[in-house]
Amino acid sequence: MSDTPVAVTPKPAPIQPAAASHWALFLGLGLVFMLGCRVLLFVWMPERSSDFDNLYAAAAHLLRGENPYPIGGARFPDPLPAVLLAVPFTFIPLTLARPIFDVLVGAAFGYGLCRYRGSYALLALGSGAYLFALANGQSTPLMVSASLIPALGFLLAVRPNTSGALWISRPSWIALLGVAIFVGLSLLVLPSWPRDWWMAWPVDTTPWAPPLLRPLGFLLLLAAFRWRTPEARLLLALAIIPQSALPYELVSLALIPAGLVQMAIFVAGSWVAVGAATDRIALGPFSNGPDTVWLVTLCAVYLPMLWLVLRPTLHVRFMRSGGEKIQTVGRTWKDRRRPHRLPDAELRIEVMPSDTGGVTVQVTHLPTGLFAAESGATRQLAVRKAQDKLAAIVAEVPRRRRTA
Numbered sequence: 001m002s003d004t005p006v007a008v009t010p011k012p013a014p015i016q017p018a019a020a021s022h023w024a025l026f027l028g029l030g031l032v033f034m035l036g037c038r039v040l041l042f043v044w045m046p047e048r049s050s051d052f053d054n055l056y057a058a059a060a061h062l063l064r065g066e067n068p069y070p071i072g073g074a075r076f077p078d079p080l081p082a083v084l085l086a087v088p089f090t091f092i093p094l095t096l097a098r099p100i101f102d103v104l105v106g107a108a109f110g111y112g113l114c115r116y117r118g119s120y121a122l123l124a125l126g127s128g129a130y131l132f133a134l135a136n137g138q139s140t141p142l143m144v145s146a147s148l149i150p151a152l153g154f155l156l157a158v159r160p161n162t163s164g165a166l167w168i169s170r171p172s173w174i175a176l177l178g179v180a181i182f183v184g185l186s187l188l189v190l191p192s193w194p195r196d197w198w199m200a201w202p203v204d205t206t207p208w209a210p211p212l213l214r215p216l217g218f219l220l221l222l223a224a225f226r227w228r229t230p231e232a233r234l235l236l237a238l239a240i241i242p243q244s245a246l247p248y249e250l251v252s253l254a255l256i257p258a259g260l261v262q263m264a265i266f267v268a269g270s271w272v273a274v275g276a277a278t279d280r281i282a283l284g285p286f287s288n289g290p291d292t293v294w295l296v297t298l299c300a301v302y303l304p305m306l307w308l309v310l311r312p313t314l315h316v317r318f319m320r321s322g323g324e325k326i327q328t329v330g331r332t333w334k335d336r337r338r339p340h341r342l343p344d345a346e347l348r349i350e351v352m353p354s355d356t357g358g359v360t361v362q363v364t365h366l367p368t369g370l371f372a373a374e375s376g377a378t379r380q381l382a383v384r385k386a387q388d389k390l391a392a393i394v395a396e397v398p399r400r401r402r403t404a
Contacts, residue, residue: 027114030122034106034134041135042099050137052101054078055086056094062190063090069193069200076208076244077200080186080193081157082139102134105142108152112145113254116353118379120263124254127267128274129301133248140251146175147255150353154178157186161241162252169234169255170352207290208242211302214294220302223309230350231256232309235302245294247274256305265304272300342391349386351379361386365394 041048055078058068068083089097109130113121124130133140139159146155147166153175156163167175186193211217220239226232234255243249250270257263276296348364361382364371372390376382 026119026122027110030110030114030125031107034110034125035103037131038099038102038106038134046095048098048135050098050135052086052098052137053094055082056089056097058083059086059090063087067190067196069196071199076202076205077197079157079160079197080190081182082159084182084186084189085139085155085158098137102137105139105145106130106134108145108149109141109251112148112152116148116351116359116379117255120260121254121257123260123263123267124251127251127254128271129247129250129254130270132246132274132277133251136246136248138248138251140248144252144255147172148353150174154182157182161243162249165234165237165241166252166255168237169230172353205242208244210242211239211294211298214245214298215291216295216298219298220306223306226309228350229309229348230352231258231305235305235309245277245290245297247277247297250297250301253301253305256308258308262308265308266301269300269304273297276300342387342394347387347390349383351383358382363387363390365390368394370394 054075058078061068062083068080069077086101089101092100106125110122110125113124130141132138140162142152142155143159143162143166146152146158146163147170150172153172155178156167156175157179163179190196211220217239220235223232223235223239227236234252238249238252247270250273254263254266257266273293273296276293342365346366348366350362350364352360358375358377359379359382360373360375361379362371362373363383363386370390370393372386372393374382374386374389376385
């Protein structure tokens with residue numbers, strides 16, 4: 001028999017009552033904040049149009065038996081799966097359909113972040129990127145939640161460019177199957193829609209140039225040095241996929257921060273990008289043209305996220321739960337009750353949604369190549385268990401070599 005340690009993945013751990021109440025509290029606060037922002041927008045500007053209006057109108061045309069794709073439009077058209085998503089909303093007035101759509105998207109976004117990333121990720125609900133998407137009726141936050149929640153994976157067909165980058169970051173065969181079924185259904189409804197969709201693209205596609213073709217956008221290719229991590233793959237894919245330079249495209253980057261401080265960096269940078277895009281920030285002698293706004297967005301959001309991707313993985317947390325005491329050791333931390341704790345800089349952590357709920361985490365020890373996988377109700381719990389298991393495996397190797 002081989003002495004090579006083998007990692008075993010147990011069944012998902014049940015959610016403890018205390019952890020569940022803590023998780024539900026933060027999720028509830030986040031959803032109340034999101035709902036309050038949408039109510040304020042509805043009170044101040046009840047007739048404000050949004051990008052959802054275009055989906056609503058296309059769905060109405062489809063129900064009347066008309067082609068939802070006019071030739072030579074001035075905006076980038078939505079694929080038919082997005083139009084089908086808006087069909088149920090056409091049975092209520094547009095004035096009510098707008099806020100209902102935004103609230104449902106925001107609820108899915110908040111749930112996905114809290115459930116699969118941690119309560120700290122709910123800070124993204126206060127980011128300029130998300131609130132800009134909320135104010136403009138965008139589906140970008142829904143794509144983020146679809147990439148995290150297995151049951152919503154089929155919705156990745158709604159926005160192919162954003163969802164393509166998200167799927168590359170965290171590939172899921174269940175999501176791919178759901179997308180195939182959803183696209184197949186759309187072909188049954190309107191077999192000619194791919195050609196009609198292509199013909200409806202505007203002649204000038206410059207506003208949707210990928211970041212790679214924008215000034216200094218090539219810097220984002222540095223994420224390729226860490227392509228094995230989901231965060232690096234996300235940033236790399238977003239750099240080469242066509243998209244607009246408006247702040248709602250930044251919502252996907254909320255999956256990169258791995259802690260409260262890192263999320264705060266993203267939130268602050270996204271508000272700078274919103275200020276530049278809406279002319280709220282004076283850029284001195286420079287005009288708020290597309291290239292200038294892009295450079296501000298690059299410096300305020302993309303480059304900080306690139307730094308988080310390229311820097312050594314250091315998860316410095318200050319926790320006090322269950323009587324545990326934590327002491328800081330240099331740039332890493334060790335738990336007195338966690339023997340053989342491995343330095344965070346030597347670990348690579350990969351997190352994927354579990355098909356049975358919760359998350360599955362694989363932690364790899366870079367110097368030896370050994371790894372351990374664990375499933376848990378939350379990211380923090382699964383990472384902690386996987387790190388402890390891996391530490392025991394690595395500590396066992398020298399003893400086995402001595403006795404061999």
